Amino acid sequence: MGTVHARSLDPLPMQGPELGVHADDIEAPDIEQHPNQEILENKDVVVQKVHIDGLGRTKEDLLTYEIAEVFRAKNLIDVMRRSHEARQKLLRLGIFRKVEVVIDTSRGEDALPNGLDVTFEVIELRRMTGSYNTMVGNNEGSMVLGVKLPNVLGRAEKMTFQFSYGTKETSYGLSFFKPQPGHFERNITLNAYNVTGQFPWSSLRETDRGISGEFSFPLWKTSQTLKWEGVWRELGCLARTASFAVREESGHSLKSSLSHAMVIDTRNSSIIPKKGGLLKIHQELAGYTGGDASFLKEDFEIQLNKTLFWDSVLSASMWGGLLLPIGEKPTSIADRFYLGGPTSIRGFSMYSMGPQSEGDYLGGEAYWAGGLHLYTPLPFRPGKGGFGDLFRTHFFLNAGNLCNLNYGEGPRAHLKKLAECIRWSYGLGIVLRLGNIARLELNYCIPMGVQSGDRICDGFQFGAGIRFL
């Protein structure tokens, strides 16, 4: 029996676990059916040995979980399929640069006539990888240095350090990721960070120094995350002219919160999906584990996609959230919701709607926003099958509202308040997909239902982001 290389299988794109593996990119392997394979297919085989060549610092016990299935194969095709799956699992660990599978007949004294040996030839990632980026934002440039230590302890742990040095702000973060051997989706992440942000729409500067611990696990079709976070937040005015309402929020606070997130994602792509839906529910409870901020925050996101005629896609999404202060203390400006801008309700300036004081937006304790999109390929489809597929045209209709609720009034009054003074906008534009991470939009927007105090962006608006309404 000859050697069968599993090499012909599509190599997986290298992706870290944090990006997730997208259904888009992993197509079921098309195993070519050669004539002689048909004979082998029905022949019972036994996988006697599995070798893993090229291991350096990786501990073997981690890999035994990943390749266990290979031993259960009953025939050659089964061996190939399971080997391929094992290979995918190994790559998903994010510790190997390359994994190749070699299947051979067993040799040696105890070799059975129908025994097979499977060999995984792996090349580990380097002990340390670095990255360097420069970013240019509004009136600010920054340099991002990243250092990654994959597989730092030999069991697919990962240590990441990011340092961003900007013209205005400097931030850094350190994170440690550890999956449970054999259950990659069940993992723990620990973070420590110092992040400084400037929010010109609120004339606010915020410095967060915090630590957090996160536990993620799959449950049925959902992905669940439990998290504890302790943050020391320092708020300050961005300018001397900041409104007094923002000035009153200045100072230090300590937030310690427990949060839970649940995600069901059946979309084929997170950036420009063609089908499937998304449900995300996030809840945060602060104050019971210490700290001086106490609130309950509920937040949800729904998205449904349906492919219509001529490759056009109809997409509907809905966001909503509620922030309930616990105790006497009012909520902090840093915890409240913000709405508006090219990633949420288009046609308005970034986070520039709702409650405000002297031109500084203070955010609201309740919001909802909905969007209806019709994505179509570019007219006349230039660059089809290549570059042109990164682009879409879209027609959109966005609506939403952001306000503060008086909790004494009851749900009827709340609904009424959220239903009045609705801001909405419509328009059309071009969407560009940037890899599987972000997207850019250039839209012509017509804002409607503008309330006094809102800042609008009538006409062309450019947006970039990860999460879009």
Added chain:
Amino acid sequence: MSLAADAFVSQISAAEPWPENATLYQPLKEDQILLSDCASSLAVQAYLRMCGLPVQVVCRANAEYMSPSGKIPFIHVGNQVVSELGPIVQFTKAKGHSLSDGLDDVQRAEMKAYMELVNNMLLTAELYIQWCDDATATEISRPRYSNPYSWPLSNILAYQKQWEVRRKMNAIGWGGKNLEQVYEDVSQCCQALSQRLGTQPYFFNKQPTELDALVFGHLFTILTTRLTSAELAERIKSNSNLLSFCRRIEQTYFEDKSS
């Protein structure tokens, strides 16, 4: 903000009369405020009372961070925020309230000089005793300063503040002093003030000025605040005219209004 805009704003604010809802912000009176902040705050209150300008005192745990200069106290008048006595004096002057109009040039120069004397020596000595004297820092300053915050933030902030003040003391040459030298400086300052005051009711004869407010703020606070050691107050008490000066201002401007 450019200076032109600054001038424009102050012109506008000059046109506006003193509003009824003017507010003075300071740290929490019972649990948080420290000697030096309390003194500065009392000085501003005394000044505004001498001018006859009503102000409502509001205590906020984050007053220090709300203040545009990071210093206590500050007042919020209309849509203006002004911190510290010096700028507040200028601000009220723009609105037509001044205590030093009756002084001639030499007296005004002397008044300014004595105000700087108080800031330079008394205030610095207060800061020194609060943060550089280990007993006071441990027993009073750090626990009070961090009172509104929860652990571990409270410790971080208190030590951060202490470190900052100590660095400042080193920069101005007080880092090498010991407590006795600081008390000696306070004595010297008080003697100078006592000499200047002499037998007059106020520093510049019959009418109080911002200098009187400032001196009152500091001396009264030192006299009425309990510290680990009463030495600081004792140094003031050795000047009897300063004691009667404090009593006089307290009676004239504080007692009748509170009762």
Added chain:
Amino acid sequence: MHRRTSVLRGCTAAHLSSEDAPPHICPQRMHRRTSVLRGCTAAHLSSEDAPPHICTQRMHRRTSVLRGCTAAHLSSEDAPPHICPQRMHRRTSVLRGCTAAHLSSEDAPPHICPQRMHRRTSVLRGCTAAHLSSEDAPPHICPQRMHRRTSVLRGCTAAHLSSEDAPPHICPQMIHSKYNADYDLSAKEGADSLAFISLLEEKLMPALIYTFWVEPKNYVDVTRRWYAEHMPFPFNFFLPGRMQRTQLEKLRLLRGDESLEAGEELEKELFRDATECMNLLSQRLGSQKFFFGDSPSSLDAYVFGHLAPILKSKLPNGKLQQHLKSLDNLTNFCTNILLLYFPRDGRESSSQKTSSQPEGGDFDHVPNKRRKQFMSVLVALGAMLSYALLTGMVSIQHAHQEALEEPPDLQTLRAQDHEEDEEEDG
């Protein structure tokens, strides 16, 4: 005053002592009745590693007078004050009218002339050593001096002497002792002078730091050049920058603003304070000759010491100077003190200009020449070293390989070593 046996006059020798350096002036002086320190502008002329050159040489010449010394910035951490050693050899060399502004040095205890004390005619006078601030040198002017009845501190301009560890009060003891320049002052005047000194410290000092150290043009064109020219080669590259950072840090702490940067807004704020302070001083001075009538006091010295550098230094950004010049009585006050306590300064100012030109050339040349020589030697050395290293590395590797391949050689070598050791032992 001159009739009294020893006269300390116009002594601005502020900062004469430092933490590590006991104030040398007086201990010795105490033993001589008639010794007079006069015209000594040698503020801060010495540095830790540099023995005070001025005086050692001077001691050998009777008539040499230190005069007109504009030796600004004469001290540096490790830099012996170059100006004077050379000058000492010229008879006519005069160190005088030393406006030694900004003489601050980081670690240099200013022993002024311990040796000088032994000379009868040595006179410390009219010293305007303004801005002598140094980090480690507390400016106790002569605590010992206080014990002498006849010592008179007059025209003391020891302004701005503040240093990090050093409280900038001239002679805390002085205030209590009767034997000082403020002898004639009433208690109230003494209080006034304390108050005005505080005013200067709070209002003018930050602006002075800003003008000389933070304002970019002034710093690059004047302050850094002063220092760089009078420091030996490796230090002149980084010491001025380090001193600037220290001063900027100090300004930040004084203002209580972490993110303070040189800029128009800060400049406006500081200069507003400074001009206000000058106006107040001008109003206080009025038409008097000195702040308290006709005789000088420590306050006069203090004010002079702060203002003279502003008035006399030629800075690209001269806003403070402009304002000071518009205040006639303060300008007169400064020139008056210069004339009174630096008498030869005024007369020779014109001749100095002509004579100082070649002299200055001399000064500039010598260090430059040295620096160039040093640099060329350094470059040559570096080239040789790198070449040696490059070839050396190859040979080292080679030798190493050989050693690995042929251990017996090593053994023999070791054996030789042992022999040598034994020889040495023997």
